[in-house]
Amino acid sequence: MNGEEKERRVAVLIDAENIAPKYLPIVLSEANNLGSVNIKRIYGDWTMPQMSSWRNVILDNSIQPIQQYSNVSGKNSSDSALIIDAMDLLYQGRFDCFCIVSSDSDFTRLAARLRESEIYVLGMGEQKTPKSFISACSKFSYIDLLYRANQPPLPAMTDKAAEMEHNEKNSASTGSSGMGMRLKSVRKALIQIWEENSDDDGWIASSQLGNFLNKQFPDFDVRNFQFKKFVPFIDSTNLFEKRTEGLHVSFRLK
Structure with missing residues (x-):
């Protein structure tokens, strides 16, 4: 990027109920590669016990948690809150890029709508993410694959153990992952x-x-x-x- 080019302004919006905390370093690294991350928000019902694993991660990375109670059993109110916030930010005209972090197809229309307004959309989720959401994004990154690739190498193994690990990785990359x-x-x-x-x-x-x-x-x-x-x-x-x-x-x- 030369001095005359304007740095992208990036908003990161995370569906905490659909993404594991271990993926956050990957998410922030991918977002920072796009430009200046000005907003980092994460959505969920923080009264739920299973959300406690996010606490230290949120504090350490200065991410703003957005509380959204589940008003009706089986309905995800956090998705709606994220979508409403994204549209508010879009109309403010402050951002060139949105990072939507979820493996949920509920954000397909949001991604499509942002792109209609000539906004770059980076989607991030696991390989289970529906094709509809992937196709609606400008770019989509599989955070589980990137997480696996960033893991430190294991200690030296026997030839047999190394062969078994190679076969397992090969199976994972050509089988279940497609x-x-x-x-x-x-x-x-x-x-x-x-x-x-x-x-x-x-x-x-x-x-x-x-x-x-x-x-x-x-x-x-x-x-x-x-x-x-x-x-x-x-x-x-x-x-x-x-x-x-x-x-x-x-x-x-x-």
Whole structure:
């Protein structure tokens, strides 16, 4: 970001009844990467015993808790409070980006409405998040995958134990998470993007390739596939040859 660009103003709104406290460092890290976090609010019925695990986390990170009593059994009043606050903040015109942290599809329409007003929406939730909410966001991050990737390495293991852990991780990334099927969809999309947007010589800039891919898959993140950067991920697909000119990287289908 150069000195002439205006830093994004970010509002973070967290559904505490739908997200575990252990994910908060991931949430704040992702939000801070977008710009200046001016508002951090968390919603829940703080009279409930199960909410006590949030207490120290909220205090340590200067997050404003919003109390919302459950007036009717089975109805989540916190969702309504978060939505109303988000719309109030939207009409104030102070924010360029909203981070909505929940795995609940109830926020689908809110995300869509914010984007209609040209607001960037970062959704954050677990892999169980319904597709409707994911698709309504500008970008969606799976906090359980990011949390797992940030865990410190375990002590040295025997070869057998290491093999078992590798098989378990591989199963988690390609089985229940659906990442194996998602990789097939991503590879297919990459080919289509290249076909529709490459230049006359068949080259497409890595930045352009990434931008189109993110528009098609709001939840795409190379970290979900154990990569830290986009270019090494593209290399791993073995679909393209690569051309590097200074800081610019381009790809052409093999």
